Amino acid sequence: MYRLVRPLLFALPPRLAHELGMLALAPLEHATPLRALVRARLAPTDGRIAVRTMGLDFPSPLGVAGGFDKDARRARALAALGFGFVELGTVTAQPQAANPAPNLFRLPADRALINRLGFPNQGAARVTERLLGRGGATAVGVPVGISIGKSRVAPLDPIEPAIDDYLASFREARRAADFVVINVSSPNTKDLRAMQGPAIARALLSAIARENRAAGKPLPLLIKVAPDLGDEELEALLAVVDEVGLAGVIATNTTVRRDGLATSSATVEAMGAGGLSGPPLRQRSLAMVRRIRARLGSGVTVIGAGGIESAEHAMDQLQAGADLVQIYTGFIYGGPLLPAAIARGLSDLVARSGARSIQDLTGRPGGATRAAMIGHGA
Numbered sequence: 001m002y003r004l005v006r007p008l009l010f011a012l013p014p015r016l017a018h019e020l021g022m023l024a025l026a027p028l029e030h031a032t033p034l035r036a037l038v039r040a041r042l043a044p045t046d047g048r049i050a051v052r053t054m055g056l057d058f059p060s061p062l063g064v065a066g067g068f069d070k071d072a073r074r075a076r077a078l079a080a081l082g083f084g085f086v087e088l089g090t091v092t093a094q095p096q097a098a099n100p101a102p103n104l105f106r107l108p109a110d111r112a113l114i115n116r117l118g119f120p121n122q123g124a125a126r127v128t129e130r131l132l133g134r135g136g137a138t139a140v141g142v143p144v145g146i147s148i149g150k151s152r153v154a155p156l157d158p159i160e161p162a163i164d165d166y167l168a169s170f171r172e173a174r175r176a177a178d179f180v181v182i183n184v185s186s187p188n189t190k191d192l193r194a195m196q197g198p199a200i201a202r203a204l205l206s207a208i209a210r211e212n213r214a215a216g217k218p219l220p221l222l223i224k225v226a227p228d229l230g231d232e233e234l235e236a237l238l239a240v241v242d243e244v245g246l247a248g249v250i251a252t253n254t255t256v257r258r259d260g261l262a263t264s265s266a267t268v269e270a271m272g273a274g275g276l277s278g279p280p281l282r283q284r285s286l287a288m289v290r291r292i293r294a295r296l297g298s299g300v301t302v303i304g305a306g307g308i309e310s311a312e313h314a315m316d317q318l319q320a321g322a323d324l325v326q327i328y329t330g331f332i333y334g335g336p337l338l339p340a341a342i343a344r345g346l347s348d349l350v351a352r353s354g355a356r357s358i359q360d361l362t363g364r365p366g367g368a369t370r371a372a373m374i375g376h377g378a
Helices: 002-010 014-024 026-030 032-042 075-080 124-133 136-140 160-173 192-196 198-214 231-244 265-271 279-296 311-320 329-334 338-353 358-362
Strands: 051-053 056-058 062-064 085-091 104-107 112-115 144-148 179-183 221-225 248-251 275-277 301-305 324-327
Touching: 002 014, 014 026, 014 104, 026 032, 026 075, 032 075, 032 338, 062 338, 075 085, 075 136, 085 124, 085 160, 085 179, 104 265, 112 329, 124 136, 124 144, 124 160, 136 144, 144 160, 160 179, 160 198, 179 198, 192 198, 198 221, 198 231, 221 231, 231 279, 248 279, 275 279, 279 301, 279 311, 301 311, 311 324, 311 338, 311 358, 324 329, 324 338, 329 338, 338 358
Parallel strands: 062 085, 062 324, 085 144, 144 179, 179 221, 221 248, 248 301, 301 324
Antiparallel strands: 051 056, 104 112, 112 275
16 A cells, blocks of 8 residues: 555655655544554564563564654554654754755665754653653553754853753653653754764763763663764764763664765755665664674663664664664655564564574573663763
8 A cells, every 4th residue: 555655655845745644643643442453453462572671671673763753743653553662852952943944855766865854843841741641651552762962052162051951851851751862963963973072972971871860760871873983983982881871872873975875976966965864874784783782792772773674674683783673764665564564574584583582583682781770880
């Protein structure tokens, strides 16, 4: 069915097509009987692909990445479609509009997207209230993460206003989330990626970790990193992650690179700046997952994201060292039945291998334990 609908959607501007997709998910979000029926058909139930990590239980390792549902409008619908977890946002302390249009582009020949949206959202407080008003993470039925980023108006020099801005978002997000993702790697907010430098990262992550501990029961904290970091830059950032004691790392965000594309260079150049996502990121994401796992060991959760379109792609990430995986661009190209299809495919791969569970097959232990000790290095 989606193969028939997709050409019509792709004939529309990408932002309009996305809004129509969100509108189509509204009945699933708001009608409990319909959601129960769809969940019964699509949600993963095979315990062999369930994952326990960060002290949380994931019915499958496949989640939807931050950026798809920026304002927590469709969390319950996404879970019903078969995702094993949902990451909402990225939210900022201050509500903000998108960067000037056009700001989202398709590259069909590469099954990729370029976006320069720049964290458009209704603000951390309103987004959190919406999620809580619909029953919170418990009503979603799968673990829920909220991604937090820097408001466009918060300066980086000096760094204190930016840290305060992140802390304001964190205080809101922690009221509704099962875990929080610290996004310092989007290419679409001016100078944001500078926050991956070790000195700034240490100041920011330590402040959030202290706030996390002081608030009572700490939540798992993860950082989302850019694929464009060099090996030495990544190593320096991971040293800070280790020092501060974060629960995990998401690899990766979108890339500013444009090499190796099937789309003509003239077409790509005309699209302009922004982050590229989809299959062109797959190999870089895999390489970074391997490197992060090797550097941080088994006690930290690693989430692989970049170019996943099938169960085989997801398994590649898991065998490279990821505990969980995420899709976004693949969901746009593959349609609403893709999460359930990937979950079924993972079940088939486990069954054919003779393994008792997906974690046995990938060699990952039954749950990273560092999340229970969030931020103890800060």
